[in-house]
Amino acid sequence: MPDTLKEFNDAWKHYIVTLRNILARMDGLNRSRDQGVKGSIEKIKGTKIDTRDIADYKQEILQATRICKDAVNFCQNQLQAEVWKVARLEPKKPRPMGTQHKTCLPGTRVAILREIRQWSLDPNADKCIFWLCDVGGSGKSTVALTMCEEWDNTEGVLVGRFFFSKNARQTSETDVFCPVIADDISGQNKMILKQIKTIKEEDPNLPRRGLRHQFSKLIEEPLQLAGTYIVLVIDAMDECKEEMRGELIKLLVEKLSSMPKLKLFITSRPEPDITAILQVQLG
Numbered sequence: 001m002p003d004t005l006k007e008f009n010d011a012w013k014h015y016i017v018t019l020r021n022i023l024a025r026m027d028g029l030n031r032s033r034d035q036g037v038k039g040s041i042e043k044i045k046g047t048k049i050d051t052r053d054i055a056d057y058k059q060e061i062l063q064a065t066r067i068c069k070d071a072v073n074f075c076q077n078q079l080q081a082e083v084w085k086v087a088r089l090e091p092k093k094p095r096p097m098g099t100q101h102k103t104c105l106p107g108t109r110v111a112i113l114r115e116i117r118q119w120s121l122d123p124n125a126d127k128c129i130f131w132l133c134d135v136g137g138s139g140k141s142t143v144a145l146t147m148c149e150e151w152d153n154t155e156g157v158l159v160g161r162f163f164f165s166k167n168a169r170q171t172s173e174t175d176v177f178c179p180v181i182a183d184d185i186s187g188q189n190k191m192i193l194k195q196i197k198t199i200k201e202e203d204p205n206l207p208r209r210g211l212r213h214q215f216s217k218l219i220e221e222p223l224q225l226a227g228t229y230i231v232l233v234i235d236a237m238d239e240c241k242e243e244m245r246g247e248l249i250k251l252l253v254e255k256l257s258s259m260p261k262l263k264l265f266i267t268s269r270p271e272p273d274i275t276a277i278l279q280v281q282l283g
């Protein structure tokens with residue numbers, strides 16, 4: 001990179017020097033013309049600037065500009081290459097919609113995917129919560145994203161998703177949980193979209209209100225309009241801050257009784273606080 005920056009710096013200096021030289025020569029030409037025609041209107045009319053000089057100036061400017069542009073482009077390409085090198089070393093940027101993850105490869109995780117699929121489509125399922133609990137790195141997020149994409153294309157199912165990650169504040173707290181879920185679901189149902197839009201317009205401060213109020217307005221009320229089952233996918237619950245995830249899990253469990261068409265698909269590591277709440281619900 002030092003050599004690249006030096007090349008750019010040299011090209012830029014050459015460009016500035018070229019422009020200054022041309023301006024100095026043009027200024028000298030103008031002074032000579034003014035002195036030669038001073039006091040004579042007829043001489044002023046008859047004075048001509050050599051067009052060859054103008055052409056030479058133009059050519060010099062174009063050449064200096066080209067050299068400078070080439071240096072800029074080269075420097076940009078080198079910088080971009082360095083950025084990509086660094087990016088490949090950094091962890092993938094967490095996103096609430098889980099797009100940083102990959103889906104299961106064909107023919108893999110067949111049994112667990114079948115079990116989740118049957119649970120989600122069974123209106124008489126004993127439990128409204130499916131908790132996929134396992135150690136880190138076992139592929140829980142991959143399974144979650146695979147099912148999200150499948151539910152996106154399943155008639156009669158609305159899916160709202162939030163993928164927690166401790167690598168960013170936005171995905172390690174619950175501040176944007178309800179808005180993300182609401183936007184996800186409203187994109188699949190025009191009636192819900194209209195309802196949520198109205199709710200947001202009536203209360204511009206809604207994003208700054210508490211989790212319970214946001215859930216009631218952005219999720220619970222609009223989903224009363226849904227004529228289908230709703231699956232909320234909450235991935236990596238353990239990567240949400242402990243005090244916030246406790247409030248969220250308790251709220252979700254509480255709302256199951258008032259939202260009969262709601263199902264929860266949750267993935268997490270076996271953290272004690274999460275286990276204590278969900279094991280009671282799952283028996």
